[in-house]
Amino acid sequence: xxxxxxxxxxxxxxxxxxxxxxxxxxxxxxxxxxxxxxxxxxxxxxxxxxxxxxxxxxxxxxxxxxxxxxxxxxxxxxxxxxxxxxxxxxxxxxxxxxxxxxxxxxxxxxxxxxxxxxxxxxxxxxxxxxxxxxxxxxxxxxxxxxxxxxxxxxxxxxxxxxxxxxxxxxxxxxxxxxxxxxxxxxxxxxxxxxxxxxxxxxxxxxxxxxxxxxxxxxxxxxxxxxxxxxxxxxxxxxxxxxxxxxxxxxxxxxxxxxxxxxxxxxxxxxxxxxxxxxxxxxxxxxxxxxxxxxxxxxxxxxxxxxxxxxxxxxxxxxxxxxxxxxxxxxxxxxxxxxxxxxxxxxxxxxxxxxxxxxxxxxxxxxxxxxxxxxxxxxxxxxxxxxxxxxxxxxxxxxxxxxx
Ligand code: ARG
Numbered sequence: 001x002x003x004x005x006x007x008x009x010x011x012x013x014x015x016x017x018x019x020x021x022x023x024x025x026x027x028x029x030x031x032x033x034x035x036x037x038x039x040x041x042x043x044x045x046x047x048x049x050x051x052x053x054x055x056x057x058x059x060x061x062x063x064x065x066x067x068x069x070x071x072x073x074x075x076x077x078x079x080x081x082x083x084x085x086x087x088x089x090x091x092x093x094x095x096x097x098x099x100x101x102x103x104x105x106x107x108x109x110x111x112x113x114x115x116x117x118x119x120x121x122x123x124x125x126x127x128x129x130x131x132x133x134x135x136x137x138x139x140x141x142x143x144x145x146x147x148x149x150x151x152x153x154x155x156x157x158x159x160x161x162x163x164x165x166x167x168x169x170x171x172x173x174x175x176x177x178x179x180x181x182x183x184x185x186x187x188x189x190x191x192x193x194x195x196x197x198x199x200x201x202x203x204x205x206x207x208x209x210x211x212x213x214x215x216x217x218x219x220x221x222x223x224x225x226x227x228x229x230x231x232x233x234x235x236x237x238x239x240x241x242x243x244x245x246x247x248x249x250x251x252x253x254x255x256x257x258x259x260x261x262x263x264x265x266x267x268x269x270x271x272x273x274x275x276x277x278x279x280x281x282x283x284x285x286x287x288x289x290x291x292x293x294x295x296x297x298x299x300x301x302x303x304x305x306x307x308x309x310x311x312x313x314x315x316x317x318x319x320x321x322x323x324x325x326x327x328x329x330x331x332x333x334x335x336x337x338x339x340x341x342x343x344x345x346x347x348x349x350x351x352x353x354x355x356x357x358x359x360x361x362x363x364x365x366x367x368x369x370x371x372x373x374x375x376x377x378x379x380x381x382x383x384x385x386x387x388x389x390x391x392x393x394x395x396x397x398x399x400x401x402x403x
Contacts, residue, residue, distance in 0.1 A: 003028040004111035011047035015117045017155040019054045032056040037068040038180025069237035078224045078327040079306040088276040090182035095127035096315035103135045120146035126313040134316035182273030204272040208251025208345025215342040224331030240275040247274035251345040278347045282338040285349045
């Protein structure tokens, strides 16, 4: 029996060529797997047929949009995950889901290897291969672009020679990865980090400088999960889709940054994630209302680690898994409503309402009749400041100058 290799298939030029390329290089049979994570591209059935036409012995497509929303975007939301405080991990959270489907296909078809079309310079090669190893230690990885010289030019020549049914003239100046959580754009003129992105870089967001009427939205959360928008129940997938539409129309969610890749390269990335960033903004504010101070402080540190682990390809890892348990517990009482105004590129919170709130009007008010005993604060401040006073006295004694 011939060896079998499962390929992560997008339907584009590179992975279409990879089907035949892998066959030629390894003598293996190729099984193509395409996963719908809400990228809103071509019809899955069209993609499946193309894989077969390009020489795959089997082709599978999976509509994983709800799975992606519920099991990948939602944990990211509960963790308010923003790598380097900005990037909502659009590509990073989709790779482990794709890996899961690749591994399942490998098992089903008796494959021994999993292949992907990544280069050797990015994070995605790491996420595919480390993820595969974590789910199936016996499977090995294969990367034709990185490991057997499948460059763009050679891919086009291969496609022409083999008469593959793909459009080789369609040349996109950018490398794009998109799904329902957002969109990542790199390469082309963006590689000069002084060049400003032009409007044609964006697809999920309108130009924020074009002024429209503000849009007011109320998002209801239950235990950290968005369950209704303007009072109408939504699934997680619908919540993201609706906020992509509404926040995107107001030009919210554009990010232009230089980021630290795991392989050590700094790279220029342009993202747009209108739904993700709006939901995270609302969720963070509801946490401010419902999460006790020490838990909130610790959670902010844990969130950063969560984001780094996921960015670095460790979705399926013991620490990430334990942190998810923490995030879920921390979100248990994060329930209520957040009102926001979406306008001119910004999502501004204007109101919060919650049955599980820790905000106590009677403690906070500066009006008459508050329940907070201010006389107790005098002793508290005195004792809180004691270490500083003792240190200051010592410094004076030994002649250490205070900067
Ligand atoms: N730099 C981002 C990440 O590592 C996005 C990479 C997406 N790939 C692309 N072809 N634009 O998560």
